[in-house]
């Protein structure tokens with residue numbers, strides 16, 4: 001039985017997932033734990049190729065179901081090659097986005113049927129679900145403002161999903177909140193509108209409460 005802990009960060013655009021993944025990793029390392037930071041799409045060679053293919057918009061013609069299949073295929077490799085081995089070694093695995101993002105982006109906002117999304121999750125993830133999912137919840141306007149400020153600062157260009165209309169982003173937020181409400185055993189909602197340090201504190205409290213690092 002794997003002795004590591006698998007934690008995922010989820011949420012809409014600009015919620016602060018990458019920032020909080022990094023801050024939690026630092027805090028866990030300072031407490032003496034081995035930590036693997038990873039992300040989706042990405043985390044493996046195949047995952048990084050899928051990331052480039054989808055976020056550049058090249059997969060748009062395959063539709064949301066095609067994208068969901070690609071994300072799931074990359075996720076299967078990510079679990080087999082990276083996540084499961086690290087958990088076996090007893091490490092803490094922090095993943096910036098995971099299968100709830102497929103349910104939100106391709107399912108709720110993209111229109112792929114829930115039964116298909118569930119089937120893909122069963123096949124690609126099975127019992128390898130995270131023990132804790134931190135949903136960083138921020139109002140859509142606030143998250144998009146952060147992303148546009150970041151992009152405006154020349155750090156990155158808008159990708160395939162960032163440019164979608166407000167309705168799309170509201171559907172994402174509703175879906176993430178609904179998943180969290182339906183899976184209280186693994187999910188905690190964090191108010192991500194607060195300052196970075198306050199969010200980090202709330203994340204740490206959640207981790208201490210659930211996993212006693």
Ligand code: Z5A
Nearest residue numbers: 013014015016017018019040101102105146150161195196
């Ligand atoms: N996707 C999908 O469709 N289906 C799937 O199954 C999966 C993914 C797994 C990945 O993009 C895209 O893939 C994603 C969903 C889709 N959609 N998009 N776009 P990505 O990895 O490039 O980006 P992201 O995951 O959407 O992250 P993000 O929205 O760009 O950012 P974030 O990680 O949530 O936040 P951040 O980078 O930590 O912070 C953003 C900015 O806000 C930055 O300038 C920070 O300094 C600032 N920030 C962070 N926290 C705060 C606070 N608390 N206050 C003020 N400012 C803050």
